[in-house]
Structures are given as C-alpha cells and as structure tokens.
Amino acid sequence: MSILVVGSVFFDSIETPHGKVARALGGAATYFSVAASFFAPVQMVATVGDDFPQAEIDFLSRRGVDLSGLQKRPGRTGFWAGRYHEDMNQRDTLDLQLNVFADFKPQLAASHRAAQYVFLANIDPKLQAMVLDQLAAPGVVGCDTMNHWITGSRGDLEQLLGRVGILVINDEEARLLSGERNVVRAARRLLSMGPKRVLIKRGEYGVIQFSADSVFAVPAFPLEEVFDPTGAGDTFAGGFMGELARAGDASEVALRRAIVYGSVMASFVVEDFGMNRLRTLTPDDIERRYRQFVSLTDINGA
C-alpha cells in the first residue's frame, strides 16, 4: 500500500552544541517521506520555490517518492533557522520565512485521491481538512499539529480531530491541547476528541500509545550522542505510517511493531545533521536496530 503525506518542505539552518549546517533539506513532509520510503511507496503533496535544487528532487525520486504532487512555484522555498541549547530539548527559532509555503493549498490529483494511508503533517488544520475533503475513502489517517494551531486555531483543530484515526503529537502539545498535565488523563481527553489512537512522543523517553482499551509504551533507543534532533518526530511518523502501509494492517500488533519501526527511524535521523543519516541508511541497518530494540525492551530477554 502507498502512503500520501501532505506537509512542508523547507530548508533549515541548524545550530546544535555539535556544530552547524546551513540550508539543509528539511520540512515535516520531507522527513516523513524519506523515512516512510524505506517501507512503502510515498506520494508527497507539498510546495517548493523555484530555488529548489534538482539534486534534492533526484534524491527524493531515487527514494521512490512520487513527486507529482510537489508544486513548484515562483519564489523561494520555506526557510527555518534554529539553535538548540546545551539541553537539546530546548531550541530557539532564529528565523522563519514561509515564502511559497504561505500560499500552500493542497490540491490532490486523481492519482492521490484513492490513498488508503494518509498522514497530515503539521500544517494549518484548515488545510489538513481540505486534504480529507478531497480523499475518496481513506483507511488509516494520521495527523500531527503544533502549539501554534492549538492556541490559534483550536476550533478548526477540534473539528479535524473528529475525522482522523491516529493523532501523533508530542507531550508538550498533548498537555496544551488537553489541558491535562498527567499523560494518561491527557490521552483520555484527546481520545474523547475523536481519534481512535493517540501516540504521544516523549523525546528521549520514547513513545506511549493509548486507545480506548490499551496502552503501549516504548523507550527511545538509547544513543551516546544526539547530534541534531531536528525532524525526529516527523521521521518517527514516517517510519510508523510506512510500516503500517507495508503490513497493510492496523491491528494492535501491527501498530506496536510500527511504533518500534518509527522509533528506530527516529534514532537514526538524530545521529547526523538534518536528514544526512537517512541518505546513507540501508534496510539492513533498520532491521539490525529493530532487533536491538526488541532486545532493549524484552522483559524475558537476555
């Protein structure tokens, strides 16, 4: 099964305690697509400016990402610059230029409308809803959001949550959206807003998934060095949705395996700047770390 993702493609200038990089390929849809492409064919709907390099188009195409939904428009590609603190859970935005992304309106081609696996990356919930309006009969719909929309577009976001199956959100956003500090209460409140599953990303502490009748928690893969956390959440979502699409299954067991694959992908992307690590990653690397992850978490393991 293929996956449709709608979201941002950006250039990111990033400073971490380990160094810096200028205008690296970034954006939620990009991280998602590249991660998911290791598991299933991906259709990306996004917009870039006329400055977007052919080399990156070629990279995404080689990864099997269908770019027929990538609108190239006059102007510049979106740009973000940020600096991480010594504690890399903290970062400051130094610059944000939406550029062509400011006028992004997702238009789905006929070839996109039959999508069964859909991920609405973090964009205006009005645009996320516009995507759903154009889909024929999506099977598994995941979405992300951020503080900006939670505080500024709560009504739109709440309407959207009534239409998605899986909410993928970080712990701070979960607290803000639910009004609950405790993660269990926060998840129960978010489930009451519509999604059948809520996945809460806890950074270095892993992911916890809630449904009406189950809870599943995994730690993050322990790394000696987190080089650059940018894109980890979107890469998690890409691995997660990618594995669901590969399996063609959204049962509890399939979801748990997909959460581990998402965690594995996120553990790779933070090992280098931007998505550099994903450019050299192999399926063998992924399977090896998946097995390490099983051993890391297996109560009856040795």
Place this chain on the structure above:
Amino acid sequence: MSILVVGSVFFDSIETPHGKVARALGGAATYFSVAASFFAPVQMVATVGDDFPQAEIDFLSRRGVDLSGLQKRPGRTGFWAGRYHEDMNQRDTLDLQLNVFADFKPQLAASHRAAQYVFLANIDPKLQAMVLDQLAAPGVVGCDTMNHWITGSRGDLEQLLGRVGILVINDEEARLLSGERNVVRAARRLLSMGPKRVLIKRGEYGVIQFSADSVFAVPAFPLEEVFDPTGAGDTFAGGFMGELARAGDASEVALRRAIVYGSVMASFVVEDFGMNRLRTLTPDDIERRYRQFVSLTDINGA
C-alpha cells in the same frame, strides 16, 4: 533467600497538590523493607527514637520484617517535612531533623553477617562501607546514594562503588556523579567506577539498566494520578532486590523481571500518601499489575 537492608527510618510530613499528611511512617529502609517483604524475608538495620510507635513495629513485624537490627535509642526518630510542587518532579524540603539518625552506626548481629542479598540505602557512604566490612561474603550488593554525598563525600562514595555490584540511582544523581548529561555516557562512566550494573531511575519515564554488554529499558506504569511520589525510588529498589532474592538468581533475565517487579511496586506506592497503599496491597494485586506491565511493554502483544 533473605535480604539485608541498612538505611533510614523516618517520619515524614508531606504536602502534595492532593492534600497533606503529618508524621507518616517513612525513610528509605522502611519503604525498601515493606516492598521487599512481598517477595522475601527482610532483615532491617536502622535506628529509631523512643517515640517510635509499637503499632508501626507491629506492622513491620506482620510484614515479616526481622527487626532485631532496629536500634531503639533515647531521643526522637528522624523527621522530614516536604512540599511537592504542582509539577511533582519538584519538591522543597521544609524541615529536616536527623535526631537519633545523626548518630547511627550500623552494627550487624551474627545473624545478619551471612546475608547474601544486601541493599545499602541512601546513607553516608562511610556507613555503607562499614556495613560491607561486617559482611562475610555477600552475593548481590545494591546501593543508592544522593546529591548530598556525591558533592560532599565523593572520595568515600567512589571507594564504595568499587565494592558494590548494582548501583541504583536517579537520573539527576547519575548526571551529577558521572559529569555526563547523556544517559548512555553517564551509565558507561558509572560502570567504569566499579558496579557491574547501573540502574537509572527516571521517575515517570521508568528505569534503564546498563551493564558492560546489555541495555534494558522499561517505561513507568502509566497512572492517571500520582498522589504522593515519596518513597517511590526506595520502593522500586525493594521490589527489585526482593524479586532477585525470591528467584535466588541474578542473571540478565532475572534482573529484567526484578526491574519490572520494582516498577510495579513503585507504581502502587505513589497511589496514596506515604506507604499507605503498601499496607493494603496483596500478592494478587502485584501479579495482576505485573501482567498489565508485560502487556504495556510487549512489542508483539495485543
């Protein structure tokens, strides 16, 4: 196998966002002993004042705790008062009176010296070493410590770490003792100080165990309400060492199961003030939550 624990018995006055309690039974050795008593016989070495109520002696005895090493001395039992913030990871100490605990010198009776499973709860590392000096040939020795000793008695503590097998410590202490912010680097550094295993307690995010050639991580059991976190770490240690002693085994598999039992015990103790929840807990409660814990963490579960 029985377990020997050496540490503090205190009264605690506790305020949390959920209410407050005055002079509740507390202290590291107490939480440890009561938790461990669900798994194996416990010998407690500690000191209390002549104000210590017979009712609490009776409670501990009913739990099968051997109190022949509990020195009752003229004066008052140690006392701590603290207040938790809305974010219960933060607390302020309002009062601390060591009382008879200030002169505590652990003296082991002949019946204690053959102990195979030993836990050195958080006390002056000089006193922890004094306990080891009195033991014949301990098999499994765990220890805890705190910021006070890490900064004030580092030399004594480092000497002690060369003599213990399992260091049980929280994440903040692990960072302080190792000088490393990253949990993997911190653990590697702590392992280089002597212990064969380092267990890092991460509060609501669970526990991660490191040895030279393995890593094991479990989340905390997700609770809708943490009523009072006091004693959670010592209760974890009690369940952990208790299960090791019950199994009579310190293999990787046994350690993993013991970490889960420790986590289960900690998840109960925080459900009520002080150790109230442990007073009504049953072995069935423990086994039921252990099974829930397995389901919570099982990648192949449903």
